[in-house]
Amino acid sequence: xxxxxxxxxxxxxxxxxxxxxxxxxxxxxxxxxxxxxxxxxxxxxxxxxxxxxxxxxxxxxxxxxxxxxxxxxxxxxxxxxxxxxxxxxxxxxxxxxxxxxxxxxxxxxxxxxxxxxxxxxxxxxxxxxxxxxxxxxxxxxxxxxxxxxxxxxxxxxxxxxxxxxxxxxxxxxxxxxxxxxxxxxxxxxxxxxxxxxxxxxxxxxxxxxxxxxxxxxxxxxxxxxxxxxxxxxxxxxxxxxxxxxxxxxxxxxxxxxxxxxxxxxxxxxxxxxxxxxxxxxxxxxxxxxxxxxxxxxxxxxxxxxxxxxxxxxxxxxxxxxxxxxxxxxxxxxxxxxxxxxx
Numbered sequence: 001x002x003x004x005x006x007x008x009x010x011x012x013x014x015x016x017x018x019x020x021x022x023x024x025x026x027x028x029x030x031x032x033x034x035x036x037x038x039x040x041x042x043x044x045x046x047x048x049x050x051x052x053x054x055x056x057x058x059x060x061x062x063x064x065x066x067x068x069x070x071x072x073x074x075x076x077x078x079x080x081x082x083x084x085x086x087x088x089x090x091x092x093x094x095x096x097x098x099x100x101x102x103x104x105x106x107x108x109x110x111x112x113x114x115x116x117x118x119x120x121x122x123x124x125x126x127x128x129x130x131x132x133x134x135x136x137x138x139x140x141x142x143x144x145x146x147x148x149x150x151x152x153x154x155x156x157x158x159x160x161x162x163x164x165x166x167x168x169x170x171x172x173x174x175x176x177x178x179x180x181x182x183x184x185x186x187x188x189x190x191x192x193x194x195x196x197x198x199x200x201x202x203x204x205x206x207x208x209x210x211x212x213x214x215x216x217x218x219x220x221x222x223x224x225x226x227x228x229x230x231x232x233x234x235x236x237x238x239x240x241x242x243x244x245x246x247x248x249x250x251x252x253x254x255x256x257x258x259x260x261x262x263x264x265x266x267x268x269x270x271x272x273x274x275x276x277x278x279x280x281x282x283x284x285x286x287x288x289x290x291x292x293x294x295x296x297x298x299x300x301x302x303x304x305x306x307x308x309x310x311x312x313x314x315x316x317x318x319x320x321x322x323x324x325x326x327x328x329x330x331x332x333x334x335x336x337x338x339x340x341x342x
């Protein structure tokens with residue numbers, strides 16, 4: 001049994017898989033160090049009394065059972081200090097410190113794009129998802145989804161048909177299947193690509209909305225193909241916005257695409273035949289100072305005045321430069337107070 005992994009599993013279980021609760025400890029001690037630390041040592045490191053008391057639970061029984069189960073099932077365990085840990089997740093403020101993986105861990109470090117949407121897809125949505133998936137695969141992307149019915153499954157099937165890897169980010173225990181109807185597909189993905197989860201075997205987890213932050217975090221681009229207003233795929237898009245990841249959405253008509261059209265109003269880019277295939281880059285205008293800073297920022301994603309402020313650019317400089325750029329026709333305002341390049 002890998003003793004180093006034992007302590008990682010112990011501490012993540014102890015904190016209920018909450019990265020934010022674990023973070024203050026993680027930055028002061030390794031899991032093994034904190035396991036052996038005394039109350040005085042924890043207090044000396046600035047660990048609060050409530051957390052220090054929690055850390056007095058030294059039972060490793062559950063962690064040992066998890067490691068045994070993972071070994072029997074061929075499940076790999078990746079910790080945040082592992083060379084196989086996907087560095088794209090480092091941008092998450094609540095990154096998981098431990099990932100459980102079925103399949104090839106190396107695929108997690110490749111260039112990825114998520115293709116997500118409603119479980120109740122229409123024929124139009126299925127066609128858009130298939131076309132988008134094929135073009136992204138041809139561009140060298142590994143596709144990601146939550147592995148649900150509908151749009152999420154289309155990218156997986158297209159990838160497998162083309163002999164390419166796919167990644168499913170599960171919101172349940174790594175040894176469970178959700179939905180159960182997709183068991184055969186999930187197993188095929190594990191053979192060719194990877195199925196990952198924050199949750200070890202026999203946990204009883206069902207955290208789909210929380211899982212969506214990992215789908216966004218692993219992605220260089222997020223494609224919302226078909227999503228009504230209350231679709232869970234919009235949660236993935238919201239996480240992508242926070243991480244300033246480029247979002248693409250369909251502009252198709254119908255209630256099942258209403259969430260997509262709302263994303264477009266907020267600054268997402270239209271699928272438009274998937275405008276990413278060897279796009280011609282616009283020539284960058286001759287700018288300097290704050291104007292150049294804003295132009296570079298907006299080339300990544302639409303942003304508001306407040307989001308553009310940093311320690312080197314105050315609100316007065318930002319407002320002045322935004323006005324100048326708008327007058328020059330280089331940027332344009334969006335609903336909600338954001339700006340994007342013209």
